[in-house]
Amino acid sequence: MAPSAKWARSVAEAELRRPLPRRYAHSEGVARRATELAGIVEDDAELLVSAAVLHDVGYAPQLAVTGFHPLDGARFLRDTHGADARLVRLVANHTFALLEAEERGLREVLKVEFPSPEKRSLVDALVYCDMTTTPDGDRTTAEARVSEILSRYEADSVVGRFIRRAAPEIFAAVERVEAALASQPR
Incomplete structure (x- = not known):
C-alpha cells in the first residue's frame, strides 16, 4: 500500500x-511539482508526492549519520517509521544518488541496502520534480537548477563532481517527463 x-x-x-526551513521549502515545492504529474504516474501519484516531500529528509541534522542524505533519509524512514519499501527506495535513489554514492565510497552500500526502484518512469518523475524546483521551492528549469548547485560547490568537491557527472542523466530524465506531459490529453 502506498504511503499517505x-x-x-x-x-x-x-x-x-x-x-532547515529552506530545505523544507524546497521539499514542499518538489511535492507541488509531484502533484502536477498525477496523470503520467497514475496509480503511483500518492507514492510520488510522498517521496517528493521526503526526498531530502536525510539532511535533518539529527538524522545525518553518514552525511549522505539519500542513505540517511532512507534508513530513517525504514528503521524509525517502517515506511513502505518503494518509498524508501525512491528516497534512497533520488536524482541519481548512486553516482554521488560512488563519489563518497558508498555505492555498494546503497546498491545492496536500497536497490534502484523498478519503475524508471517513477524515478524520472522524482528527478523532474527535484530538479525543476529551486532551493526556495519555486519553479525553475533543470539547466538553471544544475547551474545553481554548481555555483554552491567547488568543482572538485564530492557534490561538484557528482552533479557534473549526473547532469546529462538529469536532463534526459527531465526531457522524458516533459515528453510524457506533452503527450497527455488536455
Whole structure:
C-alpha cells in the first residue's frame, strides 16, 4: 500500500521545518511539482508526492549519520517509521544518488541496502520534480537548477563532481517527463 502524502508531509515538517526551513521549502515545492504529474504516474501519484516531500529528509541534522542524505533519509524512514519499501527506495535513489554514492565510497552500500526502484518512469518523475524546483521551492528549469548547485560547490568537491557527472542523466530524465506531459490529453 502506498504511503499517505499527509503522513509524509507531517514527517518532513517535523524533521526539516525548524532546523532547515529552506530545505523544507524546497521539499514542499518538489511535492507541488509531484502533484502536477498525477496523470503520467497514475496509480503511483500518492507514492510520488510522498517521496517528493521526503526526498531530502536525510539532511535533518539529527538524522545525518553518514552525511549522505539519500542513505540517511532512507534508513530513517525504514528503521524509525517502517515506511513502505518503494518509498524508501525512491528516497534512497533520488536524482541519481548512486553516482554521488560512488563519489563518497558508498555505492555498494546503497546498491545492496536500497536497490534502484523498478519503475524508471517513477524515478524520472522524482528527478523532474527535484530538479525543476529551486532551493526556495519555486519553479525553475533543470539547466538553471544544475547551474545553481554548481555555483554552491567547488568543482572538485564530492557534490561538484557528482552533479557534473549526473547532469546529462538529469536532463534526459527531465526531457522524458516533459515528453510524457506533452503527450497527455488536455
